[in-house]
Amino acid sequence: LEKRVTIAEVARAAGVSKTTVSVVLNGGADALGIRPETQSQVLDAATSLGYTPNYAARMLRRGRTGTLTMLVQALANPFFVDMAVAARGAAEARGYELVVVDAGPLDAEVRALEHLRGGRTDGVVVATGRHHSRRPAVERLIELVDHGMPAVVLIDKSPDDRVPAIRPDVYGGSLEAMRHLVGLGHRRIAHIAMQGAEELESAPSSQGDRYRAYVDALTEAGIELDRRWLVRGPDTSAGGRGAMHDLLGVRPRPTAVFVYNDLTAIGVLRACAEAGVRVPDEVAVVSFDGIELGGFMTPALTTVENPGVDMGRRAIQTLFDLMAGQPPSEIDRVLPARLLVRESCGARAATAAGTTGR
Amino acid sequence: LEKRVTIAEVARAAGVSKTTVSVVLNGGADALGIRPETQSQVLDAATSLGYTPNYAARMLRRGRTGTLTMLVQALANPFFVDMAVAARGAAEARGYELVVVDAGPLDAEVRALEHLRGGRTDGVVVATGRHHSRRPAVERLIELVDHGMPAVVLIDKSPDDRVPAIRPDVYGGSLEAMRHLVGLGHRRIAHIAMQGAEELESAPSSQGDRYRAYVDALTEAGIELDRRWLVRGPDTSAGGRGAMHDLLGVRPRPTAVFVYNDLTAIGVLRACAEAGVRVPDEVAVVSFDGIELGGFMTPALTTVENPGVDMGRRAIQTLFDLMAGQPPSEIDRVLPARLLVRESCGARAATAAGTTGR
């Protein structure tokens, strides 16, 4: 870029030294007792020259960047967008910028974390989940933490004692959802889980929590699990559509399905519509996340509210605590996740109710 | 952060000078004829010490950041997410990082643009639209361009000769959509437009283009515009729901509606469901953008495909051309936007068709 104005030019224009300019512009003038007239000379010169401090120079000198970084699983899911927007607001309120990175596939997440080693951020929030099956990413995160980088993990448990985790009570929320279906009289309840290599039974992840709640609720109700009720697919609308398409072929047909997340459930609704299967009359649907869009489906999705906005804000707060040298008050903070009953579960009238639910 | 490894330590460990380390690590070693053994010594030392170049120092010295910035209207709209992800891919393919900023309200956009003055990016893509009614943002952009910042505008026309624009043919696509509705026999066609201060008739924006196509198509068909058919609201699902709710009170009721974008149309579908109005039988719906989600609604949205992914990629390509000193081949590139007929317009069966359309 052309002819940037430097502090030296401001100093010359104001007839003072670079030191004075720097002090005045950084607000330390009164403390150091710089004469008001000198201050205005500097301010005037800076304004008329259109001076803006050079980011790289300041960053190099201060050893801080004024930037935080958040890695999210997928911006294609509005749940993560809402979380990121909330986090950005919290960061900006304290004068920090938040760079949001769509981590995408594993190698992209690894690359993104490696990228952060060069000192381009003051702290990192990792909201990508699925860490048990993503060892290389976790290793990179630990590497950063070893070098003193403040870090917070969202969604899943923390992989390291120095990294506080803030996560929803996925097990509790899922159990509430399942008990709701059981309470409505359902006995053949299917589960659409996220695709992945791991064994759901033992997975120390939020998808494992969903599965365990699913199994426990069936057991509690004295229902024997039919393996055909368990389908896995990508956590996208297309994935949900495909999974539900398969599930609709099972006989006797499940009368209810607990779906990984809302985005996936939107595909489930579509698959039912295409097959002429009425929701919730023939199949009840309950999912997870509570994205706004779910309330605009017909029937509106009954879902477990995932506190993404709250997690985003808390993550930034915790990051600032860590940067200030304060140990985190809690290493594993679990936030409640409650069932939001709308229409797709059949507990309410499915249409013409005028109730979007939120 | 603690004890970062610097180039000086690598030099000491390898028994060479900082110059040699820098040259080897930046790939200029062979050209300068540095001995292979020296090269491996340096590489080994760098690896075993875990050296990563300091971003700020490199940025300051090189005068480049290796980072591009994209401002988008709202990440809450998947259209912009898809565009941003495509742009990021194009940037990363050339070794650049792309920082995506949700510009949000006007003051946030202004702040974001001012923020870029300190040399923290090598180029900027502005995909926020509505520039005619956002003067302060445009002024900040021009300021950056005055200082030599490469910039590209998406969605709307360019505010400046030095800034190439890449935009969809909104007028053409909208006209095709409207003619489609007219062709299906509709005479009472409503339009849900985006909220904003501007007069739609004269607005030099994509929302103006939609409106003009709407009016021209009615005129062409010899239909007299009823002002009650024109409703404006926020470009969100909630906004669409509210707007359609109002529209359903108009008598005689419109039999079709051309909606600002898909996200808004999702709210329109919901309003119809709540009122017990069948789509497309009682009201046909056509919108704009072609987000994947629209294909999962029931009925699947008929819409005009907005080439967001293509625009995102081209924007980055054009930015690289500008950075390389090449004048843009075209200052105002208009990309085709074609109607995608699915179910909500009534040209096809609304359900059980098994056709998601994309």
Add this chain to the structure above:
DNA sequence: CTGAAAGCGCTTACAG
């Protein structure tokens, strides 16, 4: 084939 030195633009002890 390799090294000493300057300098990118800032901030901050240190002098006076």
Add this chain to the structure above:
DNA sequence: CTGAAAGCGCTTACAG
């Protein structure tokens, strides 16, 4: 009350 100087970590002419 204000200025001269050092230094953050790198890259790149320039010497030899």
